[in-house]
Amino acid sequence: xxxxxxxxxxxxxxxLFWNKDTGEIVCRDCGLVIEDKMVDFGQEWREIDSDTAMRxxxxxxxxxxxxxxxxxxxxxxxxxxxxxxxxxxxxxxxRLRRWQYRISTAxxxxxxxxxxxxKRVSSFLKLPKSVEEEASRIYTMAVxxxxxxxxxxxxxxxxxxYAACRRNEVPRTLDEMSEASGIDKKxxxxxxxxxxxxLNVKILPSNPIDYMARFSSSLTLTPETHSRAIKILxxxxxxxxxxxxxxxxxxxxxxxxxxxxxxxxxxxxxxxxVAGVTEVTIRNRYKELVDIxxxxxxxxxxRKVMEEVR
DNA sequence: AAGACGAAAGTGGTTGA
DNA sequence: TCAACAACTTTCGTCTT
Numbered sequence: 001x002x003x004x005x006x007x008x009x010x011x012x013x014x015x016l017f018w019n020k021d022t023g024e025i026v027c028r029d030c031g032l033v034i035e036d037k038m039v040d041f042g043q044e045w046r047e048i049d050s051d052t053a054m055r056x057x058x059x060x061x062x063x064x065x066x067x068x069x070x071x072x073x074x075x076x077x078x079x080x081x082x083x084x085x086x087x088x089x090x091x092x093x094x095r096l097r098r099w100q101y102r103i104s105t106a107x108x109x110x111x112x113x114x115x116x117x118x119k120r121v122s123s124f125l126k127l128p129k130s131v132e133e134e135a136s137r138i139y140t141m142a143v144x145x146x147x148x149x150x151x152x153x154x155x156x157x158x159x160x161x162y163a164a165c166r167r168n169e170v171p172r173t174l175d176e177m178s179e180a181s182g183i184d185k186k187x188x189x190x191x192x193x194x195x196x197x198x199l200n201v202k203i204l205p206s207n208p209i210d211y212m213a214r215f216s217s218s219l220t221l222t223p224e225t226h227s228r229a230i231k232i233l234x235x236x237x238x239x240x241x242x243x244x245x246x247x248x249x250x251x252x253x254x255x256x257x258x259x260x261x262x263x264x265x266x267x268x269x270x271x272x273x274v275a276g277v278t279e280v281t282i283r284n285r286y287k288e289l290v291d292i293x294x295x296x297x298x299x300x301x302x303r304k305v306m307e308e309v310r
Numbered sequence: 311a312a313g314a315c316g317a318a319a320g321t322g323g324t325t326g327a
Numbered sequence: 328t329c330a331a332c333a334a335c336t337t338t339c340g341t342c343t344t
Contacts, residue, residue, distance in 0.1 A: 280336070
């Protein structure tokens with residue numbers, strides 16, 4: 001965590017919460033997302049005692065999938081290693097060496113380019129390191145299985161990133177991914193589905209709550225409204241209103257309703273824009289939520305309060 | 311004039327024969 | 328492979344504030 005951030009710039013609360021998985025620093029009082037870049041200065045292991053410390057400590061950079069060869073590389077050795085073979089075997093090894101060289105340079109070149117692109121997009125979206133790692137792993141697997149053939153490298157990169165986001169519960173919308181990578185939204189979705197199917201990457205359905213912090217932060221809603229929206233979401237899930245629906249639409253509608261109830265109204269347009277859905281979708285979810293959760297009274301009550309203030 | 315509402319038609323993806 | 332389908336979008340006219 002950035003140790004210089006001690007107070008929430010919005011409400012000056014010192015009750016900050018650092019979500020290590022998403023890399024977000026969130027104010028517990030007002031819900032503002034203060035810092036969503038994650039820089040991990042820590043070691044990748046814990047030193048429990050001097051014994052494990054000795055075993056785990058080692059020289060060299062940490063192994064990483066964001067390096068094209070994971071930071072470790074092996075090549076078939078050169079001639080002087082082959083002195084103990086006869087000329088026939090030596091020829092065979094030379095051939096193998098050439099082959100490995102050709103194949104690996106092709107893959108490596110692709111990986112170098114792709115991982116550079118992946119880092120660019122990932123930092124544009126301010127994604128945590130863990131997601132970048134996972135995306136790199138997915139991409140590397142995709143290359144090894146020859147899944148990039150016939151697809152542009154960039155689209156596979158963004159597909160891998162999108163999948164990694166979903167797996168780490170830091171969902172970004174397809175629109176955001178598309179904007180960051182310059183790849184058409186449909187194309188991102190297509191390659192995403194393709195590579196997750198081919199590589200058997202398991203994806204949990206994304207949870208509307210995961211979107212909530214980001215949305216309410218960019219709408220500058222108060223903490224009361226934010227937690228109210230989360231309550232609505234929880235009730236919605238109990239009533240099975242969330243399955244089969246777009247998670248962003250539900251998150252947006254919950255925020256819209258919460259903003260009405262707490263008297264800090266946002267227009268449907270505003271909410272729709274940050275959530276990347278249309279007003280119509282918000283209206284549909286809004287109707288369902290209000291009908292089934294019986295929120296009409298609360299909404300009209302707070303409307304009256306607003307009128308009295310005027 | 312802006313926002314909310316809802317009907318109608320269109321889009322892209324899933325599913326099941 | 329095709330048709331039925333569910334969710335969501337686009338567009339547009341009407342009502343409300």
